[in-house]
Amino acid sequence: MKVVFIGASSLATATAERLLKEGHEVIIIDNDKTVIDELMERLDCVFIHGNGSKPAILKETDPTSIDVLFCLTKSDEANIIASLVARSLGVKRVITRIEDHEFEHICVELGLNDTIVPTLTNARYLANIAAGRNILELSAAIRGNVRLFSFIADEAEEGTVDDLDLPKHTRAIFFYRDNSYHTADRDTELKKGDEVVLVTTSGEYEQLHDKWSNGKAR
Incomplete structure (x- = not known):
C-alpha cells in the first residue's frame, strides 16, 4: 500500500x-x-x-x-x-x-x-472516561469490510429514506438536522440540508461515492 x-x-x-x-x-x-x-x-x-x-x-x-x-x-x-x-x-x-x-x-x-x-x-473520549461511562469504540464496532458514508441531502433527496434507492447492503442509520441527532428508518422524511449517515460495505462505498462525490446527488 x-x-x-x-x-x-x-x-x-x-x-x-x-x-x-x-x-x-x-x-x-x-x-x-x-x-x-x-x-x-x-x-x-x-x-x-x-x-x-x-x-x-x-x-x-x-x-x-x-x-x-x-x-x-x-x-x-x-x-x-x-x-x-x-x-x-x-x-x-x-x-x-x-x-x-x-x-x-x-x-x-x-x-x-x-x-x-x-x-x-x-475531548468526548476523556469526558466519557471522567463520567465513568463504558463507551463502545467505533474501531471495535466497525470491522471487516464495513464502512460509514455520509452526504448532505439536496432537493433530489427530499422524501423518504426508502426513496434514496440505496444499494442492497447499505442502510441509513441516522441523520443530523440543524446539528441535532435523529434516528432513521425506511419511512423517515429527509429535508434539504440534512446530513445523512449510512452504513455500507467496501464494495458499495464506491457506488455511494460516485453518486454523492460532491456531497450532493448527481
Whole structure:
C-alpha cells in the first residue's frame, strides 16, 4: 500500500512509523526543510520538500498510484485545499484533519467524507472516561469490510429514506438536522440540508461515492 502524508506532524510521523514497520510505501511532504532533515534520520521513507497543496508538488508522488493520502498540517484551510487538489489529481482516498469542528459540515458538502477532528474526538473520549461511562469504540464496532458514508441531502433527496434507492447492503442509520441527532428508518422524511449517515460495505462505498462525490446527488 502506498500512503502519502502532507504535513510532518507528530500524528503523521507516528502513523508513518507504524506503516513502515508493516512494509508499506510511505511519502511525507512538508515545507519545513529542517523538520525533514531531522526525520530523515529516523524514518526510512521518501521525503518531498514543498507545499503539499500545490499541484506540482503532489504530482511528484504519482497521485493515481496513491492508496491513501493524509492531510495533517496544522492549518485546517490548508488541509481542505490539499484534499481537494489531491482528489482532482486522482488520489483514491483522502483523509482530512481539521481542528475547528465548524469546518466538518463544509467538508461533507465538498465531498471530503473521510474527515477527522482529533481534538473533538479526544475531548468526548476523556469526558466519557471522567463520567465513568463504558463507551463502545467505533474501531471495535466497525470491522471487516464495513464502512460509514455520509452526504448532505439536496432537493433530489427530499422524501423518504426508502426513496434514496440505496444499494442492497447499505442502510441509513441516522441523520443530523440543524446539528441535532435523529434516528432513521425506511419511512423517515429527509429535508434539504440534512446530513445523512449510512452504513455500507467496501464494495458499495464506491457506488455511494460516485453518486454523492460532491456531497450532493448527481
